Amino acid sequence: MKTDPDRDLADCSSGEGACAPAGDCSESSCAPRPAQCTEPDCGDDPPAGCCAIEAQGVEVYYGKKKVLTDVSFGMAPGRITAIIGPSGCGKSTFLSTLNRMSDLTIGCKVSGDIRLEGKSILGSGIDLIELRRRVGMIFQKPNPFPLSIRKNIQLPLKEMGIRNRDELEATTEKVIRDVGLWDEVSDRLNSSALALSGGQQQRLCIARAMALDPDVLLFDEPCSALDPISCSVVEELIASLRRQYTVVIVTHNMSQARRIADSVAVFWVQEGSGRIIEHGDLERVFEDPKHAIVKDYVQGGCG
């Protein structure tokens, strides 16, 4: 996907401002090449520091099986990038390489390069704890700890070295408010997080990730275990994170991608291995897909 001659730079105008708010972009690293920086997808060969995350030729093996082949694309800061595609095409696998959660899978090997604000994160000397604080992740099934709501937020904060009680409480209230859960739980912060509904649990998990003040939030099909009403609440929440965070979301749900994403990457299995077959601005990919498969997929109406 390195060459995409049809890339329509005119898209820039529609995405104007979306790229701008991220601090790095307006800094010197991007300044000499403003034309590329305002381009919504950060371009195919973006300047360092312009894309929040940039994957270059990422390949993933589970044991001897190659599950991802040559994935290269950039995720723009402050924008929502949706990764779509059929089951088993490596979407979630790719997502898990972005904060090295893939390391936890036995036999999983990642090659290529992934850069977070210009710095490679795939080396062996990377501080994974620091990386995962900067790149938060929300899972398919809500996974609050079997502790109180308050402890769910504060345990990772304490682990980060924040001991001041006032600060802990202030952060707790702020993030719970940010996910719109405060009115529902403010009177029972000491009761178990497991007593919350699925949708509330998922919002708590988002709050918990936000408490660490990350730059990037990864969502792995965050709605697929929720009922439709909870799902729409969580979806609106994710949409509201635009500009504050770089969001990457894996979803099965095409209409969800259409509702919340700024740009989209389509994964597909070809020759027994997942690949990225098209990526770019949301409207461009959905309205005018270059790839025949993508055309069928996004316009097939399924999902």
Next chain:
Amino acid sequence: MDTLALPASSKREERIARAMIWCVALLVTGTFAWIVGDVFVHGISGLSLSFITEAPERGGRAGGILPIIVSTLSILAVSLVVAIPLGLATAVLLAEFTRRDNWFSTLVARSLDVLAAVPSIVFGLFGNAFFCVWLGMGYSILAGGLTLACMVLPILIRSLEAALRAVPDEYRFAAAALGMSKTRTVLSILLPCAAPGLVVGLILGIGRVLAETAALLFTSGYVDRMPESVMDSGRSLSIHIFDLAMNVPGGEPNAYSSAVVLILMLLIINFTAVWGTDRWVRKISGQSAT
């Protein structure tokens, strides 16, 4: 529901299977109730306050069993103080810090399974040679407790490990994704989550220690005086029961009463452990204690 009714043959099969399951369950519980009932029927009459507050007289035929209770609890304490930290550390190592396909953890796990099946008398011989003779502890509560620690460690480690492995991976992923260190994850999340299972493992261990007779004969000895320190020899309840029943003519009534005390002790320890863990887990998980 009528339309979903099973054909007659399946119904009959279902009824027979049900009946068989009930029979087996009744047989097992019945046997257990019979044994406990027999011990209680024979032993309850000999129980009194003085029985648990006085020293034995005339070889145990008369008097109480206070020194024996003290020795038993001391042996239990020594073995748990040694076995719990070692067992927990090894279980955490096996379950959390080594991968399942790691040759070292496989080797350790296999060795533990073999050790768990070794007869307790062999542990007794080992304990006698190693603790009593080689380390010069003599017949003492310390030597007995350490020998029993060796004996329960394999079963303790394996059950603690199983309890940790039963904690859903979601919590590990959640903690890792939040930048929590492995150590903090184990201490703050996995161990509390596994607590009920850990306690089951612990109770298995306590049961084995309290029930052990053979290994203690060689290590803690069978002096029935009140021990003054862990370096003194001390007679455990199970040895006392064995001695009264086999070697002391006319000792049977007190053997039964001692057995009742042993069973009650086991029940009290188990219930306290389960109840205490339950309260603790509720407290840290934020569920109100009900």
